[in-house]
Amino acid sequence: MTEHSPSPTPERAVNGFVLYLMSIVALGLYVVWAYVPDSWLHALGLTYWPQKYWAIAIPVYLCLVFLLGYPLYMGLTLMNTPPLTSTNTITDDFSREVKQDIPKNAIPPIGDMSISDVNRLMYLNNPG
Template sequence: MLLLGEMSNINPAPTPERAIYGFVLYLCSIFVFVLYVIWVFVPESWLHSIGLTYWPQKYWAVAIPVYLSVCFVFAQVFFFAFNLWNAPPLDTIKTFTDPHVRPACPMDSMPAADDIPINEINRHLYLDR
């Protein structure tokens, strides 16, 4: 747990330690990828002949990336549906705003997302024009 004094020391600037950690992570990822490519493309008879006998089935070489891809797509659909499920309806009291909210900026500028009232966002996103 970070203490209040330590929070001021958090800095995203590059440091030598981060460079070393990044380089080691890069080398490890290259090593794991090379092992994966060897496992996938080299026939098992060759691997057994050099003494490498404990490898998972080749089925997992295809199954794991497919499972990860399906999980990624499922997560995207789930979070989109979750946000739609939790969006308040247009006529609820939660969409009322106070008089201090600034109106939306002109079309030629980029408005700040926290200054646009929720009822205006809902009107633009969900109502027919």
């Protein structure tokens, strides 16, 4: 099984070039659709095009969805966050206790402190 890496490969180069060409063609079609009068398009035999209204409406709708997506995502995150009075903000199923059997000069491993230790360190004048 091969490991995925971000390094350039010939397949990625070809895919990127094809996507680049497709985006240029799509931009060209959009500009022709938006700016060329319908009478000219009908003279060329191109009779089925969406209304010109959608040339402005689709980009405006996409910008609106993009701009409203951020507040919506932030609101959903805040709705799913437990309140500060919940015990789920103190500990959960993934919390790890700090090991006490480490050498004196060693850096302690990452772990969750108990709420009583936090209160003792923060609110008592002489922790001991």
